[in-house]
Amino acid sequence: MALSMGPSMSNLVIENISRVFPAVSGGSPTRALEPISMTVGDNDFVTILGPSGCGKSTLLRMVAGLDTPTTGRILLGDRAVTRPGPDRGMVFQSYTLFPWLTVVDNVAFGLREKGVAPRERRDVSRQWLERVGLTSFADHYPKQLSGGMQQRTAIARALANGPDILLLDEPFGALDNQTRSLMQELLLGIWERERKTVLFVTHDIEEAIFLASRVVVMSARPGRIKADVAVDIPHPRHYTIKTGPEFSALKARLTEEIRVEAVLAAEAH
Amino acid sequence: MKPLASISGPLRIILGISFFVLFLAGWSYATFGGFVSKTFLADPLTMLDDGWQLLTKHSFLTDIGVTIWRVIGGFILAALVAVPLGILMGTYKPIEAFLEPFVSFARYLPASAFIPLLILWAGIGELQKLLVIFIGSVFQIILMVAVTVSQVRRELVEAALTLGARDRGILGRVLIPASAPDIAEILRLVLGWAWTYVIVAELIGSSSGIGHMIIDSQALLATGQIIFGIIVIGIIGLISDFLFKAVNRWLFPWGRV
Ligand SMILES: Nc1ncnc2c1ncn2[C@@H]1O[C@H](COP(=O)(O)OP(=O)(O)OP(=O)(O)O)[C@@H](O)[C@H]1O
Ligand SMILES: [Mg+2]
Numbered sequence: 001m002a003l004s005m006g007p008s009m010s011n012l013v014i015e016n017i018s019r020v021f022p023a024v025s026g027g028s029p030t031r032a033l034e035p036i037s038m039t040v041g042d043n044d045f046v047t048i049l050g051p052s053g054c055g056k057s058t059l060l061r062m063v064a065g066l067d068t069p070t071t072g073r074i075l076l077g078d079r080a081v082t083r084p085g086p087d088r089g090m091v092f093q094s095y096t097l098f099p100w101l102t103v104v105d106n107v108a109f110g111l112r113e114k115g116v117a118p119r120e121r122r123d124v125s126r127q128w129l130e131r132v133g134l135t136s137f138a139d140h141y142p143k144q145l146s147g148g149m150q151q152r153t154a155i156a157r158a159l160a161n162g163p164d165i166l167l168l169d170e171p172f173g174a175l176d177n178q179t180r181s182l183m184q185e186l187l188l189g190i191w192e193r194e195r196k197t198v199l200f201v202t203h204d205i206e207e208a209i210f211l212a213s214r215v216v217v218m219s220a221r222p223g224r225i226k227a228d229v230a231v232d233i234p235h236p237r238h239y240t241i242k243t244g245p246e247f248s249a250l251k252a253r254l255t256e257e258i259r260v261e262a263v264l265a266a267e268a269h
Numbered sequence: 270m271k272p273l274a275s276i277s278g279p280l281r282i283i284l285g286i287s288f289f290v291l292f293l294a295g296w297s298y299a300t301f302g303g304f305v306s307k308t309f310l311a312d313p314l315t316m317l318d319d320g321w322q323l324l325t326k327h328s329f330l331t332d333i334g335v336t337i338w339r340v341i342g343g344f345i346l347a348a349l350v351a352v353p354l355g356i357l358m359g360t361y362k363p364i365e366a367f368l369e370p371f372v373s374f375a376r377y378l379p380a381s382a383f384i385p386l387l388i389l390w391a392g393i394g395e396l397q398k399l400l401v402i403f404i405g406s407v408f409q410i411i412l413m414v415a416v417t418v419s420q421v422r423r424e425l426v427e428a429a430l431t432l433g434a435r436d437r438g439i440l441g442r443v444l445i446p447a448s449a450p451d452i453a454e455i456l457r458l459v460l461g462w463a464w465t466y467v468i469v470a471e472l473i474g475s476s477s478g479i480g481h482m483i484i485d486s487q488a489l490l491a492t493g494q495i496i497f498g499i500i501v502i503g504i505i506g507l508i509s510d511f512l513f514k515a516v517n518r519w520l521f522p523w524g525r526v
Contacts, residue, residue, distance in 0.1 A: 086432060090427075090428070157432070
């Protein structure tokens with residue numbers, strides 16, 4: 001879309017980020033995240049895999065600027081993240097379309113905030129709706145859409161804004177298996193064409209492998225990075241790779257890694 | 270009857286009407302059967318006849334018009350002040366901390382208790398009637414609007430922030446549209462209460478309006494007229510409520526699709 005001027009600077013650097021939530025009435029403080037460091041390269045698709053409660057959402061919210069780290073810092077390109085901004089698009093775990101706006105106006109929300117002229121706003125939004133296959137629902141209200149359609153709209157809304165990095169927090173967590181698979185293919189298709197930098201949180205092992213070029217495995221709470229596994233399956237990826245030997249080997253390995261953590265998490269609760 | 274099971278449209282209407290029929294039957298039985306004295310309770314036919322007399326000979330329509338104008342005038346004044354204040358209170362915590370204790374206190378002051386004071390200050394003219402309604406409505410609206418705005422889903426605000434919205438955008442493009450249907454419902458509710466304030470205001474020190482007619486009729490023991498007046502208030506309330514609902518549905522099609 002937009003012409004890049006000089007070398008792109010959307011490298012995400014996470015340096016010693018930790019998060020401790022203050023104690024609630026007499027209890028002890030919650031250590032949600034131990035200091036962790038990682039980088040997400042330009043145009044990379046990184047998934048973060050971890051058991052429930054290990055601090056995945058907390059990490060993503062800090063990258064988005066919606067939460068402040070207790071220690072450490074986050075850099076996007078050469079700028080430190082201090083507050084939310086349109087350079088980091090986010091798709092949330094729960095449905096967050098604006099119910100009073102139609103689908104096309106939802107997608108155009110960020111453009112309008114930027115002061116883009118109505119005509120261009122509409123063109124760009126329609127273009128993104130086409131890419132997520134929702135052209136015929138442009139004038140519907142969110143309530144009239146299924147869960148999968150709402151999340152597709154949310155993805156279009158985040159991407160229409162032209163962010164440097166796309167953050168997704170278990171966006172398909174509430175969908176049934178078939179829909180979830182289709183959505184994974186759709187998202188991957190968009191990424192293969194756009195090559196946006198993506199940070200994708202999930203607790204689904206197959207999803208983590210299928211989408212990513214790197215899977216970062218997190219430990220049970222307090223979250224730490226336990227493994228960082230490259231996925232060298234070439235693109236474009238077809239869903240049939242999920243039954244291939246390379247995929248199965250990765251799956252077996254990650255299943256073992258995450259199982260230990262899930263057991264620990266279960267014991268802790 | 271099953272808990273929460275819905276019923277068909279026609280049955281709903283029939284049931285709704287049958288209560289009115291039963292009520293009318295009970296009233297007719299008590300009055301025409303001679304079980305209560307005519308002095309205390311007029312029968313339905315006398316009531317209708319009295320009502321006709323009021324409308325044709327005593328320009329009751331003017332009274333109705335005056336009362337409606339007072340309610341709407343006072344209510345609009347209250348809404349113009351209260352809705353923006355409530356939105357600001359719900360949005361900005363320092364404003365809430367500043368105003369909330371006073372508004373919560375003022376809300377429990379009965380509007381009718383202010384009438385003697387307002388008569389001293391503003392006489393018995395229109396201003397005093399408007400002020401009674403204003404005082405009765407304004408604090409209620411402020412508080413309810415503030416609560417509604419502060420309860421807008423956090424995730425919607427956060428989504429807007431990640432899309433590049435700044436303070437003004439959050440207020441104007443998220444908090445206000447998100448709470449607009451509830452604010453409209455609050456106004457509908459409070460308008461209903463405003464009707465009770467206006468009648469009280471007209472019962473004391475007034476020379477026109479439905480309340481004034483009712484207090485005059487009491488002196489003449491004209492219970493038919495009193496009942497007719499009360500029924501007129503009910504009917505106007507019903508109509509205004511219906512209109513308000515229709516406007517709300519038209520303004521916020523996304524709420525109930
Ligand atoms: N605002 C908060 N106040 C206090 N504790 C919190 C808060 N938010 C999260 N936590 C705690 O931090 C830990 C990590 O939460 P987080 O939501 O990041 O987990 P998660 O990995 O996203 O889990 P899930 O997969 O279930 O979404 C949890 O133990 C949670 O109780
Ligand atoms: Mg989460």
